[in-house]
Amino acid sequence: MNLAKRVKALTPSSTLAITAKANALKAEGHDVIALGAGEPDFNTPIHIIEHAEKAMREGGTKYTPAGGLLQLKNSIVRKLQQDQQLEYDPSEVIVTTGAKHALYSLFQVLLDEGDEVIVPTPYWVSYPEQVKLAGGKPVLVEGKEENGFKITPDQLEKSISENTKAMIINSPSNPTGAIYSEEELEALGKVCVEHDILIVSDEIYEKLTYFGEKHTSIAQLSEEIKKRTMIINGVSKSHSMTGWRIGYAVGDRDIIQAMTNLASHSTSNPTSIAQYGAIAAYDGPQEPLQEMKEAFEGRLNKVYDELVQIPGFKCEKPKGAFYLFPNVTEAVRLTRFESVDKWVEAILEYEKVALVPGSGFGSPDNVRLSYATSLEVLEEALDRIRSFMEKHQK
Structure with a gap:
């Protein structure tokens, strides 16, 4: 075959x-x-486990909406407001089967054959493969070791073509642990605004920063940048819930709706029990x-x-x-x-x-x-x- x-x-x-x-x-x-x-x-913290168990006993074992429980979407909206001072509506949120699935679904609804996505290196192993699966072309831009494995606005500018659809930013980074400063993010964001490029901001490690460093979401830096940013995140790393498989994407309402339509014909919905656990993760003790x-x-x-x-x-x-x-x-x-x-x-x-x-x-x-x-x-x-x-x- x-x-x-x-x-x-x-x-x-x-x-x-x-x-x-x-x-x-x-x-x-x-x-x-x-x-x-x-x-x-x-x-996984015990209060999350207990909340999921309680949900199971109370009947929370059925289908949910394809884009996730409204209660969980509201928890994510509150989290973004509290942590990043970002305002979103639940209609701008989709809950997915892990952050990896959020990225996969995003590229599926975003890319046509030949569309280009700028992928800084070193990259998380699945970025280029997911772009290729959607018919797109990953354009690799080297984050030089002497620059802390981070790309510069000049490098970004030179890598843009008429086919460029999006750029991925991952801060803190897997595999390097590098963190882009607010100034570095703003400079990259301005280039993306100028060329009307979507920013895919993978923030899955946002809670794991050290030595007084604080995570900044590129979407925080201006309204124009926010409009062109899709935030990807989840509970896997922050709450030690890797096996629960709950992630999310937040951003443009039309893109979120397209991802939700895709989910309705693929996964149906993220696991209901894991969604209840994620609610406890965001609303419970930190x-x-x-x-x-x-x-x-x-x-x-x-x-x-x-x-x-x-x-x-x-x-x-x-x-x-x-x-x-x-x-x-x-x-x-x-x-x-x-x-x-x-x-x-x-x-x-x-x-x-x-x-x-x-x-x-x-x-x-x-x-x-x-x-x-x-x-x-x-x-x-x-x-x-x-x-x-x-x-x-x-």
Whole structure:
């Protein structure tokens, strides 16, 4: 059976691939440390679990509107007003099966064949693939390491063509942890306004910022920028609800309606029980978020200091998310491997530590390490990497 061309063109997710390899080794009895997964190691806060259970017992197990429960949309509207001072109507919100699905649906309703979307590199692995699935063309613009992995207005301007439909911004970033300043966002936003380009603002890591840094949504910076911005977010990272699969998109009412129409013929609706959990996430106590954030910041400080002492590792200290993204080209050279990808495979084979090669993020000189696991496990992983470097230097 011949598969559709759009599926044949897909590149498998590097994060899921490395996780699958690590799980296979674990199943064989190996002591594997997996630093590839992009999810908090904390359980979902208990008040969210209890609210979802209560909803189930009270009959909240039926179909909901395709675009999500009105009660949850209202919770999202209140959250945006409280956190970003942004005013939206519930009709400008769609609840989706995770933030990834919000992005997928957005590109499906936005792009025609040949439309271009500007994707800064390093990028989250699914951005280019989702653009291609919608018939669009991802235009990669390098966020240079010396600029903190962030693109400039000049780079953006030069990448725009008559086919440019949208630009993606991800701050804090997966995989780099980089955060765009208010001034940097405003400069990029002005270029998009000038060329009438939609801004797709992926803000899934907004709650995970460190060292006094605060998240700014690009939609906050002017009414003109807000009109051209689609905010993508969800509860997966902020409330440790990765498996609940609740995300949302907020923005232009016509785009939201088109996404809702698409949902009515695809998912029907996000899981009702998970939606009730998300209501509790936004309307309930927020202390668990702060506790998780403080734990991540403590791990980052400890692990970063140790990581940069490993021979051949060069790393910008991130200010958000829960990833380190070191440049390891010198480490690869010291151990005489052909590429970073081969080096990563060798570390998994010899030391049973699973890292994610940067090639999957459009940055082949780097690797991604998640510190969303215990400090004890992280220190053991670094010990193994250090041992690998000692054994393989020639």
